[in-house]
Amino acid sequence: xxRYIFVTGGVVSSLGKGLSSASLAYLLKSQGYKVRIxxxxxxxxxxxxxxxxxxxxxVFVTNDGAETDLDLGHYERFTxxxxxxxxxxxxxxxxxxxxxxxxxxxxxxxxxxVIPHVTDRIKDFIKGDITNEDFVICEIGGTVxxxxxxxFVEAIRQFSNEVGRSKSLFIHLTFVPFLKSSDEIKTKPxxxxxxxxxxxxxxxxxxICRSQKNIPLDQRKKISLFCNVLIENVIETVDVRTIYEAxxxxxxxxxxNQVLKYFKLKPRKKVxxxxxxxxxKTVLNTKKLVNIAIxxxxxxxxxxxxxxxxxLIHGGIHNNVKVSLIRIESDKLKPxxxxxxxxxxxxxxxxxxxxxxxxxxxxxxxSYARKNKIPFLGICFGMQMAVIEFARNILKxxxxxxxxxxxxxxxxxGLLNEWNKNGKLIKGTxxxxxxxxxxxxxxxxxxHNSLIKKIYKSKFIFERHRHRYEVNNNLRNKFExxxxxxxxxxxxxxxxxxxxxxxxxxxxGVQYHPEFKSRxxxxxxxxxxxxxxxxxx
Ligand code: GLN
Numbered sequence: 001x002x003r004y005i006f007v008t009g010g011v012v013s014s015l016g017k018g019l020s021s022a023s024l025a026y027l028l029k030s031q032g033y034k035v036r037i038x039x040x041x042x043x044x045x046x047x048x049x050x051x052x053x054x055x056x057x058x059v060f061v062t063n064d065g066a067e068t069d070l071d072l073g074h075y076e077r078f079t080x081x082x083x084x085x086x087x088x089x090x091x092x093x094x095x096x097x098x099x100x101x102x103x104x105x106x107x108x109x110x111x112x113x114v115i116p117h118v119t120d121r122i123k124d125f126i127k128g129d130i131t132n133e134d135f136v137i138c139e140i141g142g143t144v145x146x147x148x149x150x151x152f153v154e155a156i157r158q159f160s161n162e163v164g165r166s167k168s169l170f171i172h173l174t175f176v177p178f179l180k181s182s183d184e185i186k187t188k189p190x191x192x193x194x195x196x197x198x199x200x201x202x203x204x205x206x207x208i209c210r211s212q213k214n215i216p217l218d219q220r221k222k223i224s225l226f227c228n229v230l231i232e233n234v235i236e237t238v239d240v241r242t243i244y245e246a247x248x249x250x251x252x253x254x255x256x257n258q259v260l261k262y263f264k265l266k267p268r269k270k271v272x273x274x275x276x277x278x279x280x281k282t283v284l285n286t287k288k289l290v291n292i293a294i295x296x297x298x299x300x301x302x303x304x305x306x307x308x309x310x311x312l313i314h315g316g317i318h319n320n321v322k323v324s325l326i327r328i329e330s331d332k333l334k335p336x337x338x339x340x341x342x343x344x345x346x347x348x349x350x351x352x353x354x355x356x357x358x359x360x361x362x363x364x365x366x367s368y369a370r371k372n373k374i375p376f377l378g379i380c381f382g383m384q385m386a387v388i389e390f391a392r393n394i395l396k397x398x399x400x401x402x403x404x405x406x407x408x409x410x411x412x413x414g415l416l417n418e419w420n421k422n423g424k425l426i427k428g429t430x431x432x433x434x435x436x437x438x439x440x441x442x443x444x445x446x447x448h449n450s451l452i453k454k455i456y457k458s459k460f461i462f463e464r465h466r467h468r469y470e471v472n473n474n475l476r477n478k479f480e481x482x483x484x485x486x487x488x489x490x491x492x493x494x495x496x497x498x499x500x501x502x503x504x505x506x507x508x509g510v511q512y513h514p515e516f517k518s519r520x521x522x523x524x525x526x527x528x529x530x531x532x533x534x535x536x537x
Contacts, residue, residue, distance in 0.1 A: 002036075002130055003263050004168045006156045007139045008202075010193030011175040015210040016246075018071035020173055020237065021139045022078035023247040027256035029079055032268025033134040037075045038087040039068070040122065041141040042148035046092040057303030061466045061516055062087070065440025071139065073307045077519050078247065086129035091148060094121045114151055122155035123162075144172070145196045157201040169262050172197055172204035176211040176219070176236075185215055187222050194227040206233040206258055214238055233258050242283045244520055247276050275521045282317050290321045290534045293345040295365050297358050299327035308351055308379070311518035315527030319535055330358030330365075338368045347375040347534030350382030352466070352513060356405040363389045375506040375533035377526070380467050383499060383509030384413045387471050390484045395475075404469050413469050438465045442490065442512070444497035450487035452498050452508060455529045461488070463497075463512035471496040471511065506533035 005024070009017045018039075025037045045051055048059050049067030060073040066085035076083055098121060102112050126138055140156070142149040160168035174190040194204060207229055209215055215223075215236045224231040235253045240246050250256070251273055260267060292312055298304035309325060316323035326345060333341065342348065348369040350362050362382070366389040369376035378386040384402055391400035391412045401409030441462050446453040453459070473496055476486050488498025488510070501507040510526070518524035 001163075001167060002127075002133045002136045004126065004159065004163065005135060005137045005171060005259065006160070006168065007137065007171045007173065008144050008153065008156075008197065008204075009140075009142070009173045010144045010197065011189045013143050015173050015175055016237065017139055017173050018074045019078075019243060019246050020171075020208055020250070021071075021137050022074045023250045024171075024255055024259065025075060025079045025081070025135075025137055026247045027251055027271055028135050028259065029081070030269065030271045030273075031256060031260070033265075034132060035079065035081065035135045035137065036087070036130065036133045037079060037081070037083075037137045037139070038126070039071050039075075039089075039139045039141060040125065040152050041069055041088065041090040042146065042152060043090055043141075044092040044095070045090055046096050047088075047090060053298040053304035054301055057301065058306045058308075059466070060307065061439060061464045061513060063441045063464065067439065067466065069141070070303060070306050071141075073310075073516065076516075077310060080519055080521065084129065086125075089122075089125045091151070094118060094125075097121060115154065118151045119155040119158055122152055123159050126155070126159055144193060144200070150200070153197070153200045153202065160202075166263070169206070169259065170202055170204045171206045171208060173208045173210060173237075176209040176215055176223075178212045185211065185213060185219050187219050187226070190223055191226045198228075204229060205262060206235060206255070208235045208237055208255070210237050212239055242280055244276055244279045244283060248273050248280065279317055279520055282320065283313075283322075286316070286320055286322045288321045288535075289324050290316065290319075290347065290531060291324050291326055291345045292347040292349055292531075292534060293326045293328055293342055293365070294349050294351060295328045295330050295333060295362055296351045297330055297353050297355075299329055305351055305515075307513075307515040307518070308349075310520070311515040311524055311527045312349070312531065314518045314520050314523035315529075315531035317520065318523040318528040319531045321531065321535055323531060328365075330361040333358075333361030333365060335360075335364040338364050342368055342374075345374070346537040347377070347530060349377045349530075350379065350385055352380035352382065354381065354404070359385060359405060363392075367393060370501065370504065370507060373505055375530060375537055376504075376508070377530045378509035379515070380465075380511060380513060383511055384469060384471065386507075386509040387412050387479075387484070387499060390479065390482075391475070394482050394484070395478055402469055412472050412475060414472060415469060437468050438470075440464060442497075444488045444512075445491055446498070447485065447487040447489075450485060450498075451500050451506070452487045455525050457525070460491075463510070463514055464516045465512045467511065471499070505537075506530065 007021045025035045029035045047067050048056055058070045059067045060070045062083045064085045068088040072083040140152045174193045177186050220234045223234045235255050240249055312323045362385045366386050388400050391397045397410050399410045400412045402413035403411040442465050444461050483502040485500050486496040487500045497511045499509040514524050514526045
């Protein structure tokens, strides 16, 4: 039977619960155990799919097409275990399931309540879709004490009671501030946070203390005494120089060791930290800079393009360069300033996006990349913009556009049912947007002798999608005659998946999101190749 590890957070948010959980998952996996890692989010949205990246950062897409919390991206990158739909749940989803069931009369007239119905649904999530995993790590979003997280905390308390303490472990991550004025490390916020958790019936077994400075033995003893945990189970996590150092730091603090000890288990294999050591060294010592411009709508929010930022860094690691990300707000990019703004960049990237704002700035930047032979990567919306740019400026279709943005345009990008054989828009067919997204893993076949095939070194690829609109395949010959090749297609030859330019050293647009599959220990070939081209530019 699986052992369950619950990770809660206290004092403040953004302490790195996701990174701590992911590092622990890596260490346990590296010891030879089968691990699963999941996230429970206390907000009321059914999933983060409709949330603005400004609110919640990136929407991470899984192989099986779930739109999930960005922490699942951390998990995948650290553990190399692909997350599933069944690894993320929100309060909104729980309530929506319960209300649907209630409407169908499935509660047989009973009063439907938080306890037991909501807590039961949470417990079903925790143990659902598990086969032969040794460990299931469940992170609870938010901070203990929030109204929203109460049902989750109650559910994990009940769960632990049901499976027994020998099969469940509670880890609480707290903040241990350093006060400059008194030159002291303060344990009181941790004590209060644990008190709060205990008032909800949960005694943590391990406390991870996030701190700017190393925590001296005396303070550790204090935490151990007041919070009622063994001194060896007071684990510190001091700010790391790069996130790739986190597994090393937790290993040095013996987090994995204490977890195994708690469950009376022995390591099956020796932990391999070498890849993380190597990567940390590269990240810290590489001096050569490559400037990559990311032109998008949410560039000022740190987490809005999390997987993309990471994938570019991975590409840099692979090429022994430091990638400097120059984030440019597409809205503010005026065509007259393009030369000046993009003068010092060696690569231009237009990420995924939705809606009209800032599109003209993106299109101007693509023209600039095309004409000046600057390496260009367009992802999803970025690819669609590249197709529009080419149609307008090379095919001379002046009103070429996407029906997402302009109902009156000539849709070189549109919904599948929108164009007739001549590529003309059929009016009135694109009103219903619900449930029409292409989500998750899809296969594509790559054209012989194309740049993309050289990069992937494979005839077929599987990549993750998250979009509603497609490139108008009826215009394929027109594009190809003028030098824009549709070098990747869906297996039925209907949907263009990849475009590239014949007369350009590196100009690629992809309808999917390769960034979701890049890992620090296995950089995605597309990003490695893009950064290599930028390095040579
Ligand atoms: N808005 C575009 C579409 O729905 C692109 C989406 C994206 O970039 N993820 O097709």
